[in-house]
Amino acid sequence: MVMSQPQSSAVFSDRLAALRRELERRNLSGFVVPRADQHQGEYVPPSAQRLAWLTGFTGSAGSAVVLGGKAAIFVDGRYTLQVVSEVDTVLFTPQHLTEMPPHCWLADVLSKGDRLGFDPWLHTHDQIQTLTNTCERAGASLVPCPDNPLDAVWTDRPAAPATPIVDHPECFAGRSGEDKRSDIAAELSREHLDAAVLSAPESLAWLLNIRADDVAYTPLPLGFAIIRADSSVDVFVEPGRVPVSLRSQWGDEVRVTEPAGFEAALRLLGREAKRVRLDSTSAPFQVWETLRAAGAKVEAGADPCALPRACKNSVEMAGTRAAHHRDAIAMVRFLSWLEDATRRGTVDEMAAADALEGFRSRGEHFRGLSFPTISGAGPNGAIVHYHSTPKTNRPLAAGDLYLVDSGGQYLDGTTDITRTVLIGGPAPMEARRRFTLVLKGHIALARAVFPTGTTGSQLDVLARQALWSEGLDYDHGTGHGVGSFLSVHEGPQRISKLGNTVPLKAGMILSNEPGYYKPDDYGIRIENLVLVTQSPAPAGAERELMGFETLTLVPIDRALVDAELLDAGEREWLNAYHARVRGALMPRLDDAAERDWLERATAEL
Template identity: 50%
Template sequence: MFESRFQSFADDAASEDGALRLMRLRAELSRLGVDGLIVPRADEHQNEYVPKSAERLAWLTGFTGSAGVAVVLEKEAALFVDGRYTLQAPEQVDAKSFAVIDIGVTTPARWLADHAPAGARVGYDPWVHTPAQIERYAKALDGKTVELVPLDGNPLDAVWSDRPPAPQGAVSLYPPRLAGLSAAAKIARVRKEMAGADALLVSDPHALCWTFNLRGADVAYTPIALGFALLPREGRPRLYFDAAKLTAKTRASLERFADVESAERVAEDLAEAGRRGETVMFDSSTAPARLVDLFRAAGGRPRLGDDPIALLKAIKNATELDGARAAHLRDGVALTRFLAWFAGAAPKGRLTEISAAQALETFRDETGELRDLSFPTISAFGPHAAIPHYRVTQASDLPIGRGVYLVDSGAQYLDGTTDVTRTVAVGRPTKMFRNHFTRVLKGHIGVASAVFPTGVSGAQLDGFARRSLWEAGLDFDHGTGHGVGAYLSVHEGPQRISKMGTTVLRPGMILSDEPGYYRAGEYGIRLENLIVVEKRSVAGAEREMLGFETLTLAPFDLASVDPALLTPEETRWLNAYHARVRKELSPHLDAPTRKWLAGATRRL
């Protein structure tokens, strides 16, 4: 009945080949004269979603999560993952070949320092590491007789016989009517932030696409074009793309204000700038160590720090915010149609995790505006919902019966990016589940209704989401919220709501509000809306105050709520939110779905 255009449910893990691939890699390392290799899940731009040609970690280990590092030595190897993947990784990886280690317990750098034999030469590909990453390894190895060796090529590429080709997705122009500003205006704003530098290397494709009003198709789920830009303080910028990505029309449009060069030319131009003794700004989070080292060796003065574009991009302008609201209204209609359909179909016992995910994608596709998903849908039933970043495959697909279903999903529309999570009970929920669900909801409301002075960071709000869980001796191991782009990455920095969220929140920043609770082996709960920082008027305030506007429009599962646990203020917030959802979505729904929504958003 339903199909998927934008996601695959194939099991990409290859743990059964892990031992053979590890043996082949070790043979190649021996040929190169090194005793080990650091293998991050990264491409030349440190993207979250990488092209298939850069999925080296997955090819080697079988682990398909979005973050991880493997360290391979002559006699042992380890895979390091964070708390999101401590359940997933052991299921995908050959335990005889790789030890799976929680990065919160031991870092790759510390493990390498403890396990590398004296005199070992450990290689790394400087194109897929930043200078800061290499510095951390070097610091951990200080005092050890272990040498870090930058390699000219990636040894994995030599043994990956069927490695996919590099992507050549078409670069497209993003119109100012959606971007809100012309590329020339954005370039002028960036130059004001360059503070004495001669140029800025733009190594983050999200920053590149935002600044030059471009979008691309090089990776799944995020409409970016992989490439670099060199933005001088004065004169014409230079864009570096594979020529196959550009049509004659696109190239001509770009050449009105920038020089367009081949991807390989960026290294040559940086070396030339180095020979002139220039100061170039590099983004410490995304710039490849190879380019920084090359520039420094040529005589240049690299300045490593935060990419100034990141903050400019994070603060959405009025046009981008209007686009986000339109995208969330459209997306809310699709999600509500799905939830109404699911409420009727799930109790019949004919659904699986995959068929539910396909149905939700179909409802979004029927808007006629869907360009892609913003990440692979997390469609999780029962114990799978307790895995925060579970990805359903044909091998893991569970039938949906009585219990708890969690769906975390998002869409890419030309005018905005969405991300929303709902958890619903199929059948009568247990008392314990309702208690846990309501505590997560209280945390969600705590963030959504927060009022705070300017200068506050996400770290200062993180506890708002956790208080009710803490009072019951519970917690969750992921951040409360991440930034979201404007038809760009669903995970955008530097803003976030987490214990490490030190960036000051400013009007126009879009974030997620997604507290959760996960009971291993039984169920998981996550409730997520996107919110945008806005100015807030407070009577008698002595400082400028801020709060949040909720963008997402979709009902919460009232059958899972224990009203007795909600304060009067929380009940008022929930009733007001549901009234708004009902008012804004109902005109776009058919009669049966409107009727269902009326019941789903009834007053408590």
């Protein structure tokens, strides 16, 4: 549908027209506008929010293609409802990113001789290879634009962030940066590599035990780094951001250089004919081209920090357990408050989200939310990544299903939890049944035992099987990796229909979040974070087994559970989970009303 605010629509129409004029001036037939920045992160700073500036779309993934006579915006299943509420579809035709990705759409609309522009810092090598193949088949050409044409017309573009870089103490990190650098250098040596380029800020933060506030919700320092086989590191950030205390701690092993020196350092690697690893799924295309043009021997491979970052050490595991206990206290206080407040009819989506943040902010080591709270009542809950605004804000009315997906950043861990609760009652029969089907999938995954070497994609069916049996499904992954006071969505592990070759290893944290969404009616999601652990092997076992420890400790709404749909093992799991929640949290609650709420919420089925 067309955006309902004519003035806003006119603004985006003007911006699109300005970009087209700039493309014509540069003899370009079109231009690709990704949502990503040069680090391919989920959250990008205001200075890199080009897709939102051009189209109005505020989701965390997507892209647009602008041609002279038409334009399209591409989003995945999480955003099919959101995109039509935020974007003028007369200007940009929405496309499903999976069913009609940009390269397929371009194959239908490009003409011989067309020149399609792209910013080589905003795309990976793999993405550009796909676009190149599409252009070649159409007789068109793909043209790198070192200076982004959209930036030329974005006259009030914000400055790039440059927040102070701070130390993340070893008491939270569990290992020194020196130890981490030594381990990564040893891996490079084993692979006969001279260096690796790190383009993911999460890796930079993990490797050097540093944090910053360059993007919202994730304590990241935006920058690049080169780690060498001698364990030295070149970091490309503004030197003024790094305090003297950190420089003294690093010594000569970590050199801080202006970002403008990054390409010169890449060219030096080439002139020295170094063997350099790049992650083809995340490194900017420009980095590949600069290294190759200078003579470096570039080898595609995984970011060497990704897997060790994902496998939390014992200090990080203890920290995340402690953070989840504090987070659970905040959630219980919020849910107790919500029950009372909605009984009096005084709560809307935005007020509920604000209240929850207030409860979280009282927790020790709290440093902010880990993502914008999804607070959706009734039909808004069916929008997977919904964000309440004054325009869409709904009261939480009796009989509504209310979906709240939220999380916190703590110095010792990152949390993410979704609960779907019934406001008042009684629950509609269909909603109770489908909630219970989602719960059955959640329990099946939580109870999974699997041999070493199993990937998340091999387990995904467990979370969907109950829904599939009734012809239902959900259009998002079942589980994403989670960092330690880092990104709430962090690889390389995941649980999804999409293929993934990364085995689940002890110390990895993932979400377990099956769901169901009925457009214009309600949404359901049940999400806990889980820790991959070794599982005791029964007598006669021939393989080492793994399983999950559930970290999240918050009641699941019993009012939405149809107990007759649960088998004995599922009822036993839910009752045992609630007993564990009650035992862990009751001693930490002083308020009588909150204790009463927890007692009722965790009663046996």
